[in-house]
Amino acid sequence: MKKEWPLWEIFIRSKSGLNHKHVGSLHAADAEMALENARDLYTRRNEGVSIWVVESKHITASDPDDSDPLFEPARDKVYRHPTFYTVPDEVSHM
Amino acid sequence: MTSLNFEAIFQSKIDDEVKIEPKDWMPDAYRKTLIRQISQHAHSEIVGMLPEGNWITRAPSLRRKLILLAKVQDEAGHGLYLYSAAETLGADRDDLVQQLLTGKAKYSSIFNYPTLNWADIGAIGWLVDGAAITNQVMLTRTSYGPYARAMVRICKEESFHQRQGYELMMAMAFGSPEQKAMAQDSLNRWWWPALMMFGPHDSDSPHSDQALKWKIKRKSNDELRQNFVDVTVPQAEYLGLTVPDPDLRWNEERGHYDFGKINWDEFWSVVKGNGPCNRQRIQARTKAYEDGAWVREAAMAHAEKKEQRKMQPEAASKAA
Amino acid sequence: MTKYLLQLADNALILGHRLGEWCGHAPEMELDMALTNIALDLTGQARSLYQRVAELEGLGKDEDDYAYLRDAWEFRNVLLVEQPNGDFAYTIVRQFIFDAYNYYLHRALTQSKDEWLAGFAAKSLKEITYHLRFSSEWMLRLGDGTEVSHAKLQAAIENLWNYTGELTKPNEVEQALTVQGICPNLTQLKTEIEAKMTEVLAAANVTAPVGAWMQSGGKDGSHSEHLGFILAEMQFLQRAYPGLEW
Numbered sequence: 222m223k224k225e226w227p228l229w230e231i232f233i234r235s236k237s238g239l240n241h242k243h244v245g246s247l248h249a250a251d252a253e254m255a256l257e258n259a260r261d262l263y264t265r266r267n268e269g270v271s272i273w274v275v276e277s278k279h280i281t282a283s284d285p286d287d288s289d290p291l292f293e294p295a296r297d298k299v300y301r302h303p304t305f306y307t308v309p310d311e312v313s314h315m
Numbered sequence: 316m317t318s319l320n321f322e323a324i325f326q327s328k329i330d331d332e333v334k335i336e337p338k339d340w341m342p343d344a345y346r347k348t349l350i351r352q353i354s355q356h357a358h359s360e361i362v363g364m365l366p367e368g369n370w371i372t373r374a375p376s377l378r379r380k381l382i383l384l385a386k387v388q389d390e391a392g393h394g395l396y397l398y399s400a401a402e403t404l405g406a407d408r409d410d411l412v413q414q415l416l417t418g419k420a421k422y423s424s425i426f427n428y429p430t431l432n433w434a435d436i437g438a439i440g441w442l443v444d445g446a447a448i449t450n451q452v453m454l455t456r457t458s459y460g461p462y463a464r465a466m467v468r469i470c471k472e473e474s475f476h477q478r479q480g481y482e483l484m485m486a487m488a489f490g491s492p493e494q495k496a497m498a499q500d501s502l503n504r505w506w507w508p509a510l511m512m513f514g515p516h517d518s519d520s521p522h523s524d525q526a527l528k529w530k531i532k533r534k535s536n537d538e539l540r541q542n543f544v545d546v547t548v549p550q551a552e553y554l555g556l557t558v559p560d561p562d563l564r565w566n567e568e569r570g571h572y573d574f575g576k577i578n579w580d581e582f583w584s585v586v587k588g589n590g591p592c593n594r595q596r597i598q599a600r601t602k603a604y605e606d607g608a609w610v611r612e613a614a615m616a617h618a619e620k621k622e623q624r625k626m627q628p629e630a631a632s633k634a635a
Numbered sequence: 636m637t638k639y640l641l642q643l644a645d646n647a648l649i650l651g652h653r654l655g656e657w658c659g660h661a662p663e664m665e666l667d668m669a670l671t672n673i674a675l676d677l678t679g680q681a682r683s684l685y686q687r688v689a690e691l692e693g694l695g696k697d698e699d700d701y702a703y704l705r706d707a708w709e710f711r712n713v714l715l716v717e718q719p720n721g722d723f724a725y726t727i728v729r730q731f732i733f734d735a736y737n738y739y740l741h742r743a744l745t746q747s748k749d750e751w752l753a754g755f756a757a758k759s760l761k762e763i764t765y766h767l768r769f770s771s772e773w774m775l776r777l778g779d780g781t782e783v784s785h786a787k788l789q790a791a792i793e794n795l796w797n798y799t800g801e802l803t804k805p806n807e808v809e810q811a812l813t814v815q816g817i818c819p820n821l822t823q824l825k826t827e828i829e830a831k832m833t834e835v836l837a838a839a840n841v842t843a844p845v846g847a848w849m850q851s852g853g854k855d856g857s858h859s860e861h862l863g864f865i866l867a868e869m870q871f872l873q874r875a876y877p878g879l880e881w
Contacts, residue, residue: 250614261668368659375872388671607662613780
């Protein structure tokens with residue numbers, strides 16, 4: 222039996238109050254090992270307070286070829302942004 | 316869209332400094348070049364653990380032992396960051412490792428030189444990591460996103476490597492006559508191989524032009540080598556050590572150091588497998604890989620059994 | 636007191652040294668990272684302990700004098716930690732036995748009447764807790780994994796088991812300090828340590844030899860042949876070029 226340990230994607234919360242952020246991947250036989258390997262690989266210098274591991278095969282990514290239909294439509298909806306609206310300087314706290 | 320269009324869009328992204336990401340379209344040759352380069356780089360980190368690891372059990376103080384352990388461990392880490400980047404291109408780590416063990420893939424020739432005295436640990440940090448950093452700082456801006464990000468992380472960690480190396484050299488160069496002799500001996504042996512790390516002259520470097528156009532590389536071998544010599548020579552002078560090159564002198568006109576001819580016969584001979592330690596390095600990696608097979612299999616088998624027990628708790632409890 | 640601290644320090648130093656031998660040669664690259672991390676923790680612990688010994692003795696020595704300038708008979712580590720790495724199963728069994736002992740020991744030491752030692756134990760306990768988790772999981776993986784790994788694990792247990800007795804058998808130094816409330820009563824700790832070992836061995840589906848002869852002597856400086864070679868290698872530079880800064 223020759224079987225490589227599967228690939229896991231690693232997400233680290235660098236400090237309380239921040240989102241987990243993708244930092245890379247590693248190989249591990251199971252989730253516990255993935256957590257421990259992630260700790261040794263990606264938090265050696267105090268980079269984290271929390272770790273998520275997800276086996277890579279469970280990640281579904283959007284296709285770059287779809288990026289126009291997926292993301293273009295949001296681009297011209299300028300009315301979603303506060304800068305679209307003019308408010309007189311005299312009016313504060315807005 | 317035709318593949319010509321794809322290629323034009325790809326190149327215009329590169330020209331506009333937009334990073335290429337894993338699922339983006341890229342020319343086959345770009346992908347292949349990257350996999351080759353990133354995996355060679357990863358192999359170099361892993362093989363690079365061996366010459367330094369050679370001194371872990373002989374480190375002469377607890378402080379040095381901790382530093383060396385942490386440094387060699389970082390190299391394993393860097394290897395893993397890089398394999399991880401290569402895997403985003405669809406490569407499989409086990410295949411890449413096979414290529415290393417069968418001699419199909421190369422790694423940096425510098426690690427085929429032996430570490431013979433303790434000062435070598437300093438010289439590796441100072442010269443080898445110094446040369447590597449020159450190259451790697453450039454690579455933090457490489458066009459492929461995951462590679463660039465891995466390099467940012469690696470560069471942050473590498474600066475500790477170089478500094479501890481220079482500090483070790485200082486302790487040796489300013490220490491007893493024996494220590495100074497070790498430091499000089501070590502500089503004598505590592506200087507030229509360090510210069511060779513930048514690879515052949517631009518005129519003899521087959522992959523360079525395309526790599527520059529794709530912004531995988533951003534400076535040529537000779538430019539990088541010159542940078543390295545310019546910053547390193549004054550550091551050697553500070554240590555009171557002699558760089559083993561009679562032709563080395565400051566060229567006022569160029570604003571750079573001129574240096575002697577590199578022995579490319581030696582370089583190619585080491586690349587082809589005839590360096591002092593090529594065989595030992597690959598044997599050591601092969602032994603680790605083969606001796607470790609049963610451990611990796613056991614972990615996988617356990618993970619699978621655990622998964623099965625989770626799926627069929629009743630069957631498992633009956634069996635127990 | 637210093638003799639006791641040296642026992643703790645030497646255990647950490649020698650086991651850290653053994654783990655360092657794996658660096659670059661582990662069964663998987665991720666394991667290079669893991670074993671080296673444990674080596675770093677242990678070597679760091681040894682360093683703090685030697686510094687404390689130097690401070691208490693007040694003889695102007697430093698941490699390295701203890702690590703690099705004592706001969707084998709002055710070392711006070713248990714025999715277990717100087718045993719060779721063997722295959723990965725040996726390393727894991729050695730680590731697990733030591734971690735189980737070390738965990739309950741340090742947990743108890745956090746209550747030591749010696750304030751420095753209690754503080755040291757509290758700090759180290761965090762590292763040791765992780766070590767025990769790591770080695771216990773690997774006991775399970777190897778025990779449950781394949782026939783090959785199970786056989787290797789069982790063999791390692793049989794070959795290392797006779798170094799377990801010494802861990803919980805108090806020597807004179809420990810007995811004296813137990814009376815003073817500085818070190819825990821090992822005979823009492825023994826129950827907890829053995830319970831942990833029994834639990835993990837059972838989960839890994841392996842068995843400990845019954846009524847095995849127990850080797851001892853390490854704590855009092857009577858070692859196996861291995862230690863001399865460890866020291867010959869470790870102390871080479873300090874011995875060959877005495878009195879230098881590195």
